[in-house]
Amino acid sequence: MPEEASKEAMRTPATPEKASNGEHPVATATTVNIPLVNEVQLTAATGGAELSCYRCTIPFGVVILIAGIVVTAVAYSFNSHGSTISYFGLVLLSAGLVLLASSAICWKVRLERKKERRRESQTALVAHQRSIFT
Numbered sequence: 577m578p579e580e581a582s583k584e585a586m587r588t589p590a591t592p593e594k595a596s597n598g599e600h601p602v603a604t605a606t607t608v609n610i611p612l613v614n615e616v617q618l619t620a621a622t623g624g625a626e627l628s629c630y631r632c633t634i635p636f637g638v639v640i641l642i643a644g645i646v647v648t649a650v651a652y653s654f655n656s657h658g659s660t661i662s663y664f665g666l667v668l669l670s671a672g673l674v675l676l677a678s679s680a681i682c683w684k685v686r687l688e689r690k691k692e693r694r695r696e697s698q699t700a701l702v703a704h705q706r707s708i709f710t
Contacts, residue, residue: 631679633675633676633678633679633682634675634676634679636675637672637673637674637675637676637678637679638672638676639672640668640671640672640675641668641669641672641673641675641676642672643668643672644665644666644667644668644669644670644671644672645665645669646665647661647664647665647668647669648662648665648666648668648669649665650665651664651665
């Protein structure tokens with residue numbers, strides 16, 4: 577059942593051709609096949625950019641945070657507490673903070689992984705060096 581629903585969602589109606597004698601054209605559907613992509617293909621296509629999410633979210637987080645500050649300041653300067661624009665400003669403000677926090681977390685996790693890899697490679701080198709001299 578789910579496969580049939582996804583097949584129906586992937587069909588797009590073909591462009592109708594002009595009817596010559598006033599009849600309505602019959603709509604036909606074309607099927608589009610979407611290929612599945614694995615992680616290796618994604619890394620090859622993006623050049624490894626999917627592993628640098630914190631670099632991308634910092635600028636967006638800063639821009640959204642600034643927009644949130646401006647919109648919130650404008651809303652509260654006109655004493656429009658509880659209005660749509662004040663809610664929009666608070667949503668932008670919180671989204672900017674969430675993006676900056678997530679980029680900081682991603683950066684910390686990446687640093688820890690890098691330290692762990694260095695530790696593992698250094699441990700392997702020391703163990704290999706000990707095996708040479710013994």
